[in-house]
Amino acid sequence: MALPVLTGLFIVFVAYARPRRFTVLDERGIAVRNFLRVRRLRWAELYDIRAEVLDGQAARLGGLTVQAYAYRADGKRLVLPCLDDREQPAVRREATRIRMVWTELRGPQWRLDPQAESRIARDAARRERRWAGARWERSLGAPSWSSPSSCSARGSSADRAPQVPDIPG
Structure with a gap:
């Protein structure tokens, strides 16, 4: 009896929370809403904004190939x-x-930080090792999952952006 009720509550939660995800920019910073909360970061707190190509394993699990990160x-x-490229075909352009907005609003105190770059690289290597340890998914022939869009309007395939190089900090 409890399992169907919990399953129903979970479905209602996902149906309610998923469409409410967003990324919003304003003059103070960036606001990000995930399933449970809104996180706000001031422009000066950000080190970089990057659109990253996901490795094959991550792409198969989420159906994504490019995701933007702050x-x-x-x-x-x-x-x-x-x-991401599922929600916004021109993710690199966005x-x-x-x-560009962050570069204008981050303030004059921002400097390239080699320590931050090394921490970012170390975390990326850690994620890669974690995915490398999960290669069982490929050997077992597990399906890849893809979910429908949960964000507002999507662009057409004509809106797909060409490869846009990063803007130097």
């Missing part, structure tokens, strides 16, 4: 909802636009 100075990254 990086803090401590190297931690924050997923920018609705800025990430470049966000970087």
Whole structure:
């Protein structure tokens, strides 16, 4: 009896929370809403905005190949909802636009930080090792999952952006 009720509550939660994900920019910073909360970072707290190509394993599990992230100075990254190639075909162009806004609003105190770059690289290597340890998915022939879009309007295939190089910090 309890299992059907819990399953029903979970379905209602996902149906309610999933469409409410967003990434919003304003003059103060960036706000990101995931399933449970809204996180706000001031422009000065951000170290970088990047659109990253996901490795094959991650792409198969989520159906994504490119995802945008906001990086803090401590190297931690924050997923920018609705800025991926499933939700926004021109994700690289959108990430470049966000970087342009950030470059203007981050303040004169921002400097390239080699320590932050090394923390970001270390975390990326850690994620890669974690995915490399999960190669069983390929050998077992597990299916790849893809979910429908949960964000607002999608562009047409004609809106797909060409490869846009990163803007130097």
